[in-house]
Amino acid sequence: MMAQGFQNRTQAGRLLAARLAGYAHRPDVLVLALPRGGVPVGFEVARHLHVPLDVLVVRKLGVPGNPEFAMGALASGGVRVLYEEALHSLNISPDLLRQVTEQETMELHRREAAYRGQRPPPAIRGKIVFLIDDGLATGSTMRAAAQSVRAHAPARTIIAVPVAPPSVHEELADDADEIIALVTPEKFYGVGQWYSEFSQNTDEEVIHLLGQAWGRP
Numbered sequence: 001m002m003a004q005g006f007q008n009r010t011q012a013g014r015l016l017a018a019r020l021a022g023y024a025h026r027p028d029v030l031v032l033a034l035p036r037g038g039v040p041v042g043f044e045v046a047r048h049l050h051v052p053l054d055v056l057v058v059r060k061l062g063v064p065g066n067p068e069f070a071m072g073a074l075a076s077g078g079v080r081v082l083y084e085e086a087l088h089s090l091n092i093s094p095d096l097l098r099q100v101t102e103q104e105t106m107e108l109h110r111r112e113a114a115y116r117g118q119r120p121p122p123a124i125r126g127k128i129v130f131l132i133d134d135g136l137a138t139g140s141t142m143r144a145a146a147q148s149v150r151a152h153a154p155a156r157t158i159i160a161v162p163v164a165p166p167s168v169h170e171e172l173a174d175d176a177d178e179i180i181a182l183v184t185p186e187k188f189y190g191v192g193q194w195y196s197e198f199s200q201n202t203d204e205e206v207i208h209l210l211g212q213a214w215g216r217p
Helices: 009-019 038-049 084-089 094-116 140-150 203-214
Strands: 029-033 053-055 058-063 066-075 079-082 128-132 156-163 178-183
Touching: 009 038, 009 156, 009 178, 029 038, 038 053, 038 128, 038 156, 038 203, 053 203, 058 094, 058 140, 066 084, 066 094, 066 140, 079 140, 094 203, 128 140, 140 156
Parallel strands: 029 053, 029 128, 128 156, 156 178
Antiparallel strands: 058 066, 066 079
């Protein structure tokens, strides 16, 4: 790893895989990557550990006019996490919340269909599940993902990311059995600042990596 952070998501995934090497070749391990940015990271983790890779689609519920500010998140399986403090402080009406939820639910379903096709969801019960993203900022989408996974009775839920703010361990402590972050910088302004190359992934790139992992053309 460079002093400034990571070269790209591929390198970050390889470094994360090295940290998780003790889980290699285990039949009870499953890597679930959060699209889009978490997929190239998760792909490297799964490839180096020789364990299955799958995706868990999540969508941020952004505030209209300021979509990067999260008032909640959605995850596959009908999970919705809301930040009540943000809803109250911004005076978000139930109608507006419903509109944003409906829009993001449609996009979640679109992505699930694009990425998975007819492939069934992975079996989670009794598995050690790694939830992988390229980094955490607010943690809203990861919280929704963790709650979605825990509804299926995994043996353990482990959040693993290349970079996150120091507060992540406290903020997500109730949502996972373990939280692993390679870098937790005190001066944290966003995930992208810790990557030399942080271009937005496309659906096509996600589908290509999943196709490699799943052995399909």
